[in-house]
Amino acid sequence: MGWQNFVAAIIQAGNTTIINSQGSFTYNGTPALNNLVVSTTPATGTDPYGNAFLAGETVYRNTAGGWVAANLNPSIGGTIAGALTLYTAASEAGPWIIQGNFNGDSTGSVWLQSSDGSQLTLANNGIANLIAFSGLTSAQLNILDGTAGITLQTNVNGFPYVIPSDGLTYGFGHMIRRNTGSILINSTTPITLYTFSGVTQVGYYQFRSVIHFSSSAGTAQPMFCRLAGNCVMDEVSVHTNVYTDAANAPNQPGVITAQNADTSFCPNLGASTNYWWRHEGYFHVSGVGGLTFTARQGTSAASETFSVLPGSWAELKPTL
Numbered sequence: 001m002g003w004q005n006f007v008a009a010i011i012q013a014g015n016t017t018i019i020n021s022q023g024s025f026t027y028n029g030t031p032a033l034n035n036l037v038v039s040t041t042p043a044t045g046t047d048p049y050g051n052a053f054l055a056g057e058t059v060y061r062n063t064a065g066g067w068v069a070a071n072l073n074p075s076i077g078g079t080i081a082g083a084l085t086l087y088t089a090a091s092e093a094g095p096w097i098i099q100g101n102f103n104g105d106s107t108g109s110v111w112l113q114s115s116d117g118s119q120l121t122l123a124n125n126g127i128a129n130l131i132a133f134s135g136l137t138s139a140q141l142n143i144l145d146g147t148a149g150i151t152l153q154t155n156v157n158g159f160p161y162v163i164p165s166d167g168l169t170y171g172f173g174h175m176i177r178r179n180t181g182s183i184l185i186n187s188t189t190p191i192t193l194y195t196f197s198g199v200t201q202v203g204y205y206q207f208r209s210v211i212h213f214s215s216s217a218g219t220a221q222p223m224f225c226r227l228a229g230n231c232v233m234d235e236v237s238v239h240t241n242v243y244t245d246a247a248n249a250p251n252q253p254g255v256i257t258a259q260n261a262d263t264s265f266c267p268n269l270g271a272s273t274n275y276w277w278r279h280e281g282y283f284h285v286s287g288v289g290g291l292t293f294t295a296r297q298g299t300s301a302a303s304e305t306f307s308v309l310p311g312s313w314a315e316l317k318p319t320l
């Protein structure tokens with residue numbers, strides 16, 4: 001049976017509905033190109049007036065930017081039965097191009113997916129997940145209330161950061177390491193105090209630490225700290241300051257200017273004395289990998305050791 005073998009032709013409220021072997025078609029007025037408004041069909045096709053129709057239940061509308069079709073078809077547009085898929089076309093002659101779909105399931109979760117595979121999921125447990133921007137090297141999500149908000153974004157290396165309404169930029173990946181027990185430094189070979197394994201992006205990092213340590217009862221001994229690891233660092237500029245656990249203790253400033261290099265000033269520790277050593281600055285990572293913060297004694301004498309005390313910490317924070 002062909003198109004003309006219709007079962008019924010109904011004219012109501014200015015619309016014409018045709019029902020035949022291909023499905024049901026409702027037009028805005030007399031059937032013609034670009035006035036198909038609703039179709040319910042088992043398969044795609046084209047009516048005698050040049051309108052390309054989609055399989056399933058579809059509503060067609062003309063917008064300022066062209067034609068839009070909202071199509072309900074369990075077999076097209078997503079993995080969940082009942083997916084609502086959005087199409088666009090320059091006219092109802094087609095071709096219709098998928099722009100995205102809206103899905104849901106019996107658990108109460110829903111998700112929106114774009115044509116490039118980006119997906120926003122709203123789960124019924126209160127968690128929203130964004131799987132975004134497939135094949136692209138940067139991504140951006142704006143969260144706005146109409147006048148202000150924040151932007152979640154990644155740079156070309158996939159490095160995530162946030163831009164709030166203050167206009168400043170803040171990176172993710174903040175890491176803090178601390179020790180709950182003493183760490184004995186008894187070798188001229190650097191001993192690891194803290195390890196940062198998550199230096200996985202090229203870019204700038206801010207580094208800070210507060211190291212509380214106690215020298216042994218031996219003679220005065222020098223102490224050294226380093227930034228090391230298998231990541232590749234450059235533009236290292238970490239300033240240091242050492243002072244004793246005493247009132248009005250003098251500061252002893254220094255700086256670390258290279259990876260695997262001692263500070264420019266290494267304190268000569270007095271026997272049985274507690275010290276604080278602060279580090280603050282930044283460096284650039286040009287090759288990703290691990291980062292370690294180490295310490296070593298300056299001589300090999302067994303009596304000239306020191307211990308890093310509990311409560312010491314180091315912080316690594318990516319910046320842009």
